[in-house]
Amino acid sequence: MSVSTPAMTPERAREIATDLDLRALPADFYANPYPVYAWLREHEPVRRMPDGSYFLTRYADIVAVYRDAQTFSSDKKVEFTPKYGAGSPLLAHHTTSLVFNDPPLHTRVRKLIMGALTRRAIADMEPGLITLVDGLLDALAAQGGGDLIEDFASAIPVEIIGNLLGVPHANRRPLRDWSLAILGALEPRLTPEQEALGNRSVSEFTTYLTTLVAERRQHPGDPEHDVLTRLIQGENRDSPEGLVAGEQLSETELLQNCVFILNAGHETTTNLIGNALVALQEWPQAKAQLLSKVKLSSQPGHGLEADLTVEIDEFLRFESSNQLSNRRAIKACQVGGVDLPEGTLLTLCIGAANRDPAQFAHPEQLDLARENNRHLAFGFGIHQCAGLSLARLEGRIAVGRFLQRFPDYVLSAAPTRGGRARFRGFLKAPFSIA
The missing domain is CATH 1.10.630.10 (Cytochrome P450)
Structure with a gap:
């Protein structure tokens, strides 16, 4: 049988993105999240979520957070204890x-x-x-x-x-x-x-x-x-x-x-x-x-x-x-031009970063000859x-x-x-x- 990733209209991608809550995701997001990621990268790359955390979708922003282990902690005790x-x-x-x-x-x-x-x-x-x-x-x-x-x-x-x-x-x-x-x-x-x-x-x-x-x-x-x-x-x-x-x-x-x-x-x-x-x-x-x-x-x-x-x-x-990773700001900082207070929780969207057109040519295409593939998987x-x-x-x-x-x-x-x-x-x- 033929296989295809379910399509998503730009209007639907915008609708999901503008109301995005990782705790209440619709079925069509799970089927194909990439149009939602694309809308966020373009319009709200450092998106404040309903719980006060931030959702990052740009490759450059995510790499900057990964690089700075002095500012962004991987320790999850603060988040996981109540969970x-x-x-x-x-x-x-x-x-x-x-x-x-x-x-x-x-x-x-x-x-x-x-x-x-x-x-x-x-x-x-x-x-x-x-x-x-x-x-x-x-x-x-x-x-x-x-x-x-x-x-x-x-x-x-x-x-x-x-x-x-x-x-x-x-x-x-x-x-x-x-x-x-x-x-x-x-x-x-x-x-x-x-x-x-x-x-x-x-x-x-x-x-x-x-x-x-x-x-x-x-x-x-x-x-x-x-x-x-x-x-x-x-x-x-x-x-x-x-x-x-x-x-x-x-x-x-x-x-x-x-x-x-x-x-x-x-x-x-x-x-x-x-x-x-x-x-x-x-x-x-x-x-x-x-x-x-x-x-x-x-x-x-x-x-x-x-x-x-x-x-x-x-x-x-x-x-x-692995589509998502997490960090916590252990001091006040700035990411992607947005000021973040100490203690801010961040979700790093690897799936979005790996399809960022600022980093990858024709990112929505499966190109098995792609060179210089610095993905974040x-x-x-x-x-x-x-x-x-x-x-x-x-x-x-x-x-x-x-x-x-x-x-x-x-x-x-x-x-x-x-x-x-x-x-x-x-x-x-x-x-x-x-």
């Missing part, structure tokens, strides 16, 4: 994880994670990743199709992160559901059902991790590849003098940042792969262009995946997996995604090898959007092999 409630599992998680903290905790955790995601370590993952992807493709071929998300895109990051943390295969089944529930609780509008599920998922996951951590302390893995072992042992694990105060994570910091590692690498990578394969159905010329490249590089051992970096970055720009500055190289590798291998095996795949039913403002992707995308 989740003191003592709740969701509050404990989201205020302890890497992404919602400033230095020094952010610096310590990021350094430990990056130490296990070196260029060599990621290169060592490639053969296993290819084996994983090819096994999934074999299963899809045997049944004549399946679901791009459930049977393919979502299975890849869960296995990769399971390997990074050393989660036994038999225990990986709940990981995806836990992640979806915990990240779902980050949406601007939180229903009681989402809150209850999110709290239960944090509790179940940390309970499981407590046992896993205890086992890993008894039987450490290779800290060059095992992120959990590296987090347990701390920065100076090889120092003959031993660790000094502050170089190891507390038990709470350790558990919550293991939860973060799953969340950060799971849904965003799932969305990257799923968004890319659905977008190619809507942009047949881009698909034909990519297929030509795939066919030229189809011989075994040719290294196809390394050739698709430009294309993967364009998919990330065009349909950013991985963030920017000190909080730039620690796993970006791994995400690119997963995207290259997944998309490239899928197209090698199924060049004529077609969607057999309309894909189902996830219905989220912060994370943009699909829950289902049934396809058949033509």
Whole structure:
């Protein structure tokens, strides 16, 4: 079947934009938010929201905020405490994880994670990743199709992160559901059902991790590849003098940042792969262009995946997996010519910045040959995604090898959007092999 993003008239985009409230978004915004973003960029790029926060849509303004970590904090305790409630599992998680903290905790955790995601370590993952992807493709071929998300895109990051943390295969089944529930609780509008599920998922996951951590302390893995072992042992694990105060994570910091590692690498990578394969159905010329490249590089051992970096970055720009980010002004400042008092909460609209015509030529077009693509899908500055190289590798291998095996795949039913403002992707995308 043919696929197309639902159109939105300029009048409707203006109507939504002028009454924008992230806690009460209409269905057509979730289906296609980009016309609303475009109206805001042109008319109210620093938009004051009903709750007193500000919504930023220009690339230059968002980069300026990302650059200035001295003025704009990532710490979310002020915002999350009333949202989740003191003592709740969701509050404990989201205020302890890497992404919602400033230095020094952010610096310590990021350094430990990056130490296990070196260029060599990621290169060592490639053969296993290819084996994983090819096994999934074999299963899809045997049944004549399946679901791009459930049977393919979502299975890849869960296995990769399971390997990074050393989660036994038999225990990986709940990981995806836990992640979806915990990240779902980050949406601007939180229903009681989402809150209850999110709290239960944090509790179940940390309970499981407590046992896993205890086992890993008894039987450490290779800290060059095992992120959990590296987090347990701390920065100076090889120092003959031993660790000094502050170089190891507390038990709470350790558990919550293991939860973060799953969340950060799971849904965003799932969305990257799923968004890319659905977008190619809507942009047949881009698909034909990519297929030509795939066919030229189809011989075994040719290294196809390394050739698709430009294309993967364009998919990330065009349909950013993570659409929204947040900061808090810790002192009075100015953004985009607007004076902001101390304590102002900011929503940085990555999806809008990545389609800003001031930064990208023909931004509404999927251009798989786009050069100098400085998209913000991985963030920017000190909080730039620690796993970006791994995400690119997963995207290259997944998309490239899928197209090698199924060049004529077609969607057999309309894909189902996830219905989220912060994370943009699909829950289902049934396809058949033509």
